[in-house]
Amino acid sequence: MKAVYQLTRPALLWQLLMVVAVLLPHSLRLPWWLPLMTFGALGWRLWVHLGRTSFPHWSVKFMMAVTAGIGVIMSIGRGNGPELAVALLFAGFSLKLLEIYKRRDALVLIYVAYFLAATELLFGQSLLHALYVALVLVLITAALNSVYQSERHPDFWRPLRASVRLVLPALPLMVVLFVLVPRIGPIWYAPLAQTEARTGLSDTLSPGDVSRLTGSSDVAFRVQFDSGRPPPASSRYWRGLTYDRFDGRRWEAEADRSLFRSPDSESGTLLRYNITQEPSGQPWVYALDYPVAAPWPLRMQANQTLRAPAKIRQRVDFALASRLASDRFQPLTAAQRERYLALPEQGNGRARALALSWRAEDGSTEGLVARALALYGREFSYTLTPERLGDDSVDDFLFETKEGFCGHFASSLTFLLRAAGVPTRIVGGYLGGEWNPYESYLVVRQFEAHAWTEVWHQGRGWVRIDPTAAVAPERIEQSAEQLLSSQPGFLADTPLSPVRFGHIGWINALRMRTDALNFVWHRWVLSYQLRQNDLLQKLLGEVTLWKLALGLLIPFSLVLGWVALGLLRQRRPKTKDPVDAALLRLSGRFESRGLGRKPGEPVGRYAQRIALERPDLAPIIGTVARLYEQLRYAEGSDAQLHRAYLAAVRACVRQL
Structure with a gap:
């Protein structure tokens, strides 16, 4: 005999479908063996349902739970809190499949499934993630409905229809x-x-660090300009942080936390824009070179970079303003001058000697910069895969390999100018951006990471010098995708990125439309709180x-x-048969007079009862009963008989 509250076959199938739907988005971030264990538990439960095997003994389930828990901790590590918690929960969720037999077991699985579906939004909040989670919630609700479905009506699709009917009024x-x-x-x-x-640029810069980012097509940030038009390609320098300390091989970010003081007068075109920055795990905010205004809680440091009060671990929006000026004069303090001239006491001797010889011939800052840029343009090449450099990285690059990426050129130029007595620093950020015409904004990706040099000119201030332009001027004017697409390391980390297929028209258009849709989703849904007051005032006036x-x-x-x-x-009783529908309408008219048809009462007997109470209706109600019985039980009933029946019903209603 079937146990009380035992699951029906449709209910069990809905539980299994629910588990697969919850598992799919997590499968790529869980340890590889955990999805396999889940599918193994699914197969085992199906095998039990088919009667080929039995449920595992409690001791077997206990050992599986302990082994899975230890395996998750060893695979992920204790320091990764949310990932570890989700993986442990998923391990228990999978093993619970081996216990679902009665309704109470299925309910536990369903309640955990609701929670696990929501955890997907911890790892991604795009429109696609939201739509998938909504779909999974509908499926889980269908599984919940199936648990309470009667055994007499084990329709597989009925729980899904009920789930949709529950969700639609809530939307x-x-x-x-x-x-x-x-x-x-x-x-x-x-x-x-x-x-x-996914940090992008870090607070240290070594040879090859920037070039490694060209393997990723992940979005760094998006920018929408108030004017609706982007600046020229040659002006799209996105400033992030500056590097000033050099240990002979690696540059470190500036430790100065003093605030920027705006000069008395500034030149250049003022641009106002809104930047949407992706999570980076770092506190700096990227801004068009050079930022002049930033909202609270951002700080503009003395090196004119923007810093958030904490590491950016979720997508953020800031309204910024920048001037496309090539120089800004600010006094350089003695401490700052010393910091921007500092070099290790030893190392890279040939580069020091070269810088001193240039200084002896022409000590002006302009002359030193011109000599360095001429050297790069004459003897060097631009590549994503340069040779590995030794301990004297600057010497190796200038005199041996003579090939590199933007970080190599910025590092060597900064070293040469400092050795010649010119305050210099490296700026890390991005160069470029792809214009999306569907929502009129720029998309800046990781492979557009860039490094350049800023040189101090007496009487002018800091001036941007990009040594990469001397070797590969097309890097400034063209997009990084166009220039780097033929390089072997380009998009190596994201081989299936749609960016790789940008030369195919319809794929490129689909990619841009999808990105534009996600951009709108972020601005009006994920960041709705920034625009809620303005929208409510437009809808309601004074709130x-x-x-x-x-x-x-x-x-x-x-x-x-x-x-x-x-x-x-x-x-209300429903019927699609016009014969029965007409009889129901007639019975409803009589019911208001106390002569309604009783449940299960034959039509002929019903007509006789009405004739006794209302002799004036006896002929017509008798005709209705006779025609009804002919339509229901006589063979070969035709359309003429049907019309006669409906006419008799209408006549009876009129006589009432």
Whole structure:
């Protein structure tokens, strides 16, 4: 005999489909063996359902749980909090498949599935992620409905239809709550390890660091200009941080935290724009060179870079302003001058000697810069895969390999000018950006990472010098994708990136439209709190409590009224047969006079009862009963008989 509350076959199948749907988006970030274990548990449960084997003994399940827990901790590590928690929860979720037999077991699995589906939004919040999570929630609700489905009606698709009917009325209410209810900050925040892996530029710069970023097509940030037009390609330098300390091989970011003081007068075109920066795990914010205004809580440091109060671990938006000026005069303090001239006491002797010889011939800053750029343009080449440099990295690059990426050129130029007595520093950031015409914004990707040099000119201030332009001027005017696409290391980390297929028209258009859709999703959904007040003022004028109350009450009343109407209609008997429908309408007319048809009462007997109570209706009600029985039980009933029956029903209604 079947156990009480044992799951039906459709209910079991919905549990298994639910598990697969929850697993799919997590499968690439979980340890490789955990999805295999899940599919193994699925197969085992199906084998039990087919009667080929039995449920495992409790001791076997205990050993599997302990082994899975230890395996997750060893595979992920204790320091990765959210990833470890999700993996452990998923291990228990998978093993619970080996216990679902009764309703209570399935309910535990379903409740955990709701939570696991929501955890996907910890790792991605794009429109695609949101749509998939919404779909999974519908499937989980269908699994919940299937658990309570009667054994007498084991329809497989019925739980899904019920789930859709439950979700549809909630959608307009969700939109109303989203638009009207004020946002509050998160109660807690857990940093994700995978966010730290996508840092882009770090606070140290070694030969080859920047070139390694060209293997990734991940988005660094997006920019939308108030004017609707981007600056020229040659002016798209995105400033992130400066490097000033050199240990002979590696440059470190400036430690100065003093604030920037705007000069008395500045030249150059002023641009206002909004930057949407992806999580980087670093505190600096990228801005068009050179930023002049930034909102709280950003700080503009003395080196004119922007720094957030904490590491950026989620997508952020800032409204910034920059001037496309080539120089800004600021006094250089003695401490700053010493810092921007500092070099190790030993190492790279040939480069020092070369710089001193140039200084002896022409000690002006312009002359030194011109000599260095001429050397690069005459003897050097630009490549993503330069040879490995030794301990004297500058000497090896200048006199041996003579090939490199932007970091090699910026590092060597900064060293040469410092050795010649000119204050110099390296700036790390990005150069370029792809214009998306569908929403009019720039997309800057990791492979557009760049490094250049800033040189101090007495009476002018810091001046940007990009030594890469002397070797590969097309890097400044062309997009990085066009220049680097033929290089062997380009997009090596993302081989299936749509950017690689940008030369195919329809793929490129689809890629841009998809990115534009995600950009709109971020601005108006994920960052809605930044625009909520402006939108409410446009919709409601002056925002008052009674307007918000009406804005919530009216749509809620409409939706709940619609749901109530649907429930009332479900209680009414339904029939698609016009013969029975006509009889039901007639019975409804008699019911108001106390002569309604009793459940299961034959039509002939019903007609006789009415004739006894209403002799004046006896002929016509008898005709209705006779024609009904002919339509139902006589062979070969035709359309003429059908019309006669309907006419008799109408005549009976008129006589009433």
